[in-house]
Amino acid sequence: MKRVVSLYLPNWSTDRLRRMAGAAAPRVDAPLVVVGRAGSRRIVxxxxxxxxxxxVRVGMPAAKAQALVAGLEIRDADPAADAEALERLAIWILQRVAPIVAADPPDGIVIDTTGADHLHGGEAAMLDGLVGRLAMSGLAARAAVADTWGVAHALARFASASAMIAAPGHDPSPIAALPVEALRLPPGMPAALRVLGFERIGDLIAQPRAPLALRFGPALGRRLDQALGRAAEPIEPIRPAELTEVRRAFAEPISAAETIARYIGKLVDAICVQLEQKGQGARRLDLICQRVDSRGQAIRVGMAKPVRDAKRLSRLLCDKIETIDPGFGIEMLTLCATVAEPLEPRQMVTSPLETTEPDISDLIDTLANRVGERAIYRAAPVASDVPERSVIRVAALAPDIGASWPDAWPRPARLLLTPEPVETIALLPDHPPVSFTWRGVRRRIRRADGPERVFGEWWKRDAELIAIRDYFRIEDEAGERYWLYRAGDGEDEATGSQRWFIHGVFG
Structure with missing residues (x-):
């Protein structure tokens, strides 16, 4: 089922100006407006x-805004620069989120995420990550995902939450309570509808179409049908000028999986030739299938490092053919290298005496495209004595930074995400527990080793100035081994709560 994300940037013009100004930008709390001309009038x-x-409101005369707010920062409007920057942002999203992305002027972007959300950990994680990345860049954003562009657009702009997910299915209930302005109607039409008593979209859905079309023309019915999934609303994807792309149009639409696979191989061969001429390899490939009903289907594969091997790329794409719904047939296939990087030629090994490191990138690519890039990672050490801060997730093929974990004391094979409290019987201050109860099960301890004292990192948080943990490796009567610690030194309450926690399990 098709899923569409609408990204709304409510303060796009002002946020763009702040980013462009850099250090010279007005303070974050300083009011800023953009002023343009409407005939002979200067308005916000x-x-x-x-x-x-x-x-201050959009459409207000600039003079009134200045009189209303002391110290108001005013900048001249530049719609062309806003549109150009919006397209650059759409290209950035194209390279990171989904294969079909288009600018939705003046302050939005629309994304067809069908089949791509699992690569980002699901729709909720995808929206949170997208909105969060933009917020870190100084751009206020709201996002919504739904089955249609119309519903996603309405929820992103008129719903209360910053990230909204409409359940699959063309149910009108998510937008029924929203105002009629959410339908993207021509200027003046919402006001005319309100005169007739139509305040909400739900008021229009139940009405006969003929009288509405006679009074307002076909635009109102078309917008309702598009929002409810009764009429198609294709997204024309943005395509950068430097994009490496090949396409194949068919006189007769194709739909069989074997036929699609055959033409995928031909397109991959063609795009590899272009990549070789540029000295590049693909890091991300998008296959867009244009159906005869004007609907688009897209699949995306990513690679851990630049690749120009036609057989490998064809296999990765063909693994996802089952996710393509050809409908009544596909009339055009477009394959583009959305992300391409320089790829240096490699010397082939011709002698049995020569050895090279095994290349596992093919395996990583296969797994990542099945379960998502975030699910494939490697644990790397971090210079920290606090156990939960001593490890970080990095990309599976990230270069080795040369750091290593301390080997003076053994560490458990499994470290809990957060330490869990346990009930213990122990002598203070330095004795290990005699028994402990974890998750409702009491365990008697047969052997123990410790304590290993870990001090807090006072340079990060004042609360850790004198914080102490005493860790013990213990083994119960069943032979299972655990990693427990006491918060505090067993004597001074200022060093910790003196409570016991389990932090890991040894293999």
């Missing part, structure tokens, strides 16, 4: 959150 075309909180 965009206002940031600080200005809006003080009563």
């Amino acid at each position: 075309t965009a206002a940031d959150a600080a200005a809006a909180a003080l009563g």
